[in-house]
Amino acid sequence: MYKSNYLNNLLADVKARYSNEPEFLAAVEEFLDSMDFLVEKDPKIEQYSILERLVVPERIIEFRVPWVDDAGKIQVNTGYRVQFNSAIGPYKGGMRFDKSVNLSILKFLGFEQTFKNSLTGLPMGGGKGGSDFNPRGKSDGEVMRFCQSFMTEFYRHIGPNTDVPAGDLGFGAREIGYMFGQYKRIVDEWSGVFTGKNFSYGGSLGRPEATGYGLCYFAEEMLRTYFNTDFKGKKVIISGSGKVGSMALKKAIELGATVVGMSDINGYVADPKGLNSEEIIELAKAKGEFVKDYVAKHPDVQHSDCSRDLWNVPCDIAMPCATQGEINLENAKQLKKNGCYMLAEGANMPCDLEAIRFFNENEVLFSPGKASNAGGVAVSGLEMSQNAMHLSWTFEEVDERLKGIMKNIFKQCHETAVKFGQPRNLALGANIAGFLKVYDAMLAQGVC
Numbered sequence: 242m243y244k245s246n247y248l249n250n251l252l253a254d255v256k257a258r259y260s261n262e263p264e265f266l267a268a269v270e271e272f273l274d275s276m277d278f279l280v281e282k283d284p285k286i287e288q289y290s291i292l293e294r295l296v297v298p299e300r301i302i303e304f305r306v307p308w309v310d311d312a313g314k315i316q317v318n319t320g321y322r323v324q325f326n327s328a329i330g331p332y333k334g335g336m337r338f339d340k341s342v343n344l345s346i347l348k349f350l351g352f353e354q355t356f357k358n359s360l361t362g363l364p365m366g367g368g369k370g371g372s373d374f375n376p377r378g379k380s381d382g383e384v385m386r387f388c389q390s391f392m393t394e395f396y397r398h399i400g401p402n403t404d405v406p407a408g409d410l411g412f413g414a415r416e417i418g419y420m421f422g423q424y425k426r427i428v429d430e431w432s433g434v435f436t437g438k439n440f441s442y443g444g445s446l447g448r449p450e451a452t453g454y455g456l457c458y459f460a461e462e463m464l465r466t467y468f469n470t471d472f473k474g475k476k477v478i479i480s481g482s483g484k485v486g487s488m489a490l491k492k493a494i495e496l497g498a499t500v501v502g503m504s505d506i507n508g509y510v511a512d513p514k515g516l517n518s519e520e521i522i523e524l525a526k527a528k529g530e531f532v533k534d535y536v537a538k539h540p541d542v543q544h545s546d547c548s549r550d551l552w553n554v555p556c557d558i559a560m561p562c563a564t565q566g567e568i569n570l571e572n573a574k575q576l577k578k579n580g581c582y583m584l585a586e587g588a589n590m591p592c593d594l595e596a597i598r599f600f601n602e603n604e605v606l607f608s609p610g611k612a613s614n615a616g617g618v619a620v621s622g623l624e625m626s627q628n629a630m631h632l633s634w635t636f637e638e639v640d641e642r643l644k645g646i647m648k649n650i651f652k653q654c655h656e657t658a659v660k661f662g663q664p665r666n667l668a669l670g671a672n673i674a675g676f677l678k679v680y681d682a683m684l685a686q687g688v689c
């Protein structure tokens with residue numbers, strides 16, 4: 242129950258309307274928890290039905306994607322794009338290819354993306370898309386034919402000033418290349434319609450590292466501000482060995498941390514003396530997973546074939562970088578019991594609602610993905626700028642800007658949390674700070 246009746250009614254209405262969309266409902270509820278500190282102070286939010294408008298995507302596109310597999314059989318998948326909110330800039334956000342993809346997940350991600358993008362300070366609206374197509378185990382030819390078929394429908398809905406997709410789970414440089422190539426062929430124009438492109442055709446240096454590095458820059462600000470310390474000598478655990486986890490591992494080690502546990506989709510490994518990060522990064526680069534090979538090389542290393550058991554490993558700092566819902570209340574309690582005092586989300590909503598509330602009530606400093614993983618989309622924004630200016634910056638230039646952006650996101654979250662009398666509640670800070678800019682733009686633009 243909220244203090245505000247406006248919010249109670251809104252949440253009940255959203256729950257009734259979208260009862261079959263659990264991931265989306267969780268994201269909305271997490272956000273409304275923060276709005277309860279704001280709506281009664283600012284009656285215009287209710288008067289102009291801002292939140293009612295904000296929880297409904299501006300547009301959802303859903304289409305058939307037929308393609309021919311290597312055996313000559315016609316396969317059919319569904320393609321989606323959720324264009325959530327364009328109040329502050331063109332729709333911007335990744336594409337996910339995974340068999341779990343559905344509208345509930347894409348709406349949750351698009352909703353989160355709206356506030357994340359706002360926090361970066363760059364002019365980007367929120368969007369997310371993808372398909373229930375699973376690229377794992379498919380040949381290059383199959384992936385290319387799928388991407389070409391997808392884009393043959395999708396091209397009409399995107400553009401450098403309309404909607405600029407990028408990568409997410411199952412959607413990397415290969416998929417971006419095939420999609421971009423087909424787009425260029427259809428519209429007969431080179432434009433910065435995707436980010437995460439290879440450097441050879443307009444990608445930004447530093448984009449592959451951006452989410453993981455940005456996460457560590459943000460976590461450093463948390464350590465400095467709340468604990469007057471830094472990463473040196475801290476025991477860290479990281480879940481997920483995709484781009485985000487691998488790059489977070491690299492940067493955390495560089496900043497002086499000891500990474501004592503890490504997982505992939507097959508399980509986890511742990512070593513209180515510290516894992517061999519170079520080996521992990523090398524193994525993960527080839528296959529996106531490393532645990533089986535690492536255990537084969539280090540038979541004595543502590544390990545299990547259950548990825549979730551990683552959260553039983555004692556640590557100071559946890560950085561979940563795999564996917565949504567990977568930390569529940571039980572995992573949260575175990576982390577606390579083993580001494581974890583800080584958690585920075587690298588994935589999108591890896592902690593469920595109960596876990597987040599537990600952290601906030603039990604002095605585990607928590608940062609939400611929409612703030613601490615915003616480095617990826619921030620450098621995507623820098624890629625858009627470079628494309629628009631027809632130039633490219635050095636890695637160092639991009640990395641410096643990324644650092645500045647992450648510091649600024651932390652500052653906004655922290656100062657807003659303090660202003661609302663909840664100094665340790667960075668989720669509240671992120672939600673309110675991210676919301677205020679979108680709200681201002683929506684008010685200015687009238688009923689639309």
Ligand code: 2IT
Nearest residue numbers: 334335407409617618621
């Ligand atoms: O969740 C995310 O922020 C992303 N997948 C990156 C989006 C982007 O447009 O770079």
